[in-house]
Amino acid sequence: MTSWIRWTAAAAATLIASACAMQAPAPAAPAMTMDGVLVGSNQMTLYTFDRDVVASGKSVCNGPCANNWPPLMAAADAKDAGDWTVITRDDGAKQWSFKGKPLYFWIKDSKPGDKTGDGFNNVWRLARP
Numbered sequence: 001m002t003s004w005i006r007w008t009a010a011a012a013a014t015l016i017a018s019a020c021a022m023q024a025p026a027p028a029a030p031a032m033t034m035d036g037v038l039v040g041s042n043q044m045t046l047y048t049f050d051r052d053v054v055a056s057g058k059s060v061c062n063g064p065c066a067n068n069w070p071p072l073m074a075a076a077d078a079k080d081a082g083d084w085t086v087i088t089r090d091d092g093a094k095q096w097s098f099k100g101k102p103l104y105f106w107i108k109d110s111k112p113g114d115k116t117g118d119g120f121n122n123v124w125r126l127a128r129p
Helices: 002-021 064-068
Strands: 032-034 037-039 047-049 084-088 094-098 124-126
Touching: none
Parallel strands: none
Antiparallel strands: 032 037, 047 124, 084 094
16 A cells, blocks of 8 residues: 555656646747847837837837837736836837837838838837847
């Protein structure tokens, strides 16, 4: 009977370890790297804004600015993961930031691979990993 108890305890420990290992996988990053720059799931180039203060948790691109530079939006329940953090915009919506810099698309990029916003007004930069 003693060996049966040891076997049962070992089996229970294995099941617990397996259950822990089977927890939900880490969420996918909200963007990926393509040609050395970050792009959204639509493969459109992402940018950073020099006027955003790193790690402030805020975007200063709101209103008309956000019409031209749409934010990389995050779901209301999105969670920080590694270099990716969720910030709350002035309107209460959630936005992704990478290494403390909020991320944006440029309305004048018309297809994946376009990078026409780089250097715009000397304050918009390609988002790089």
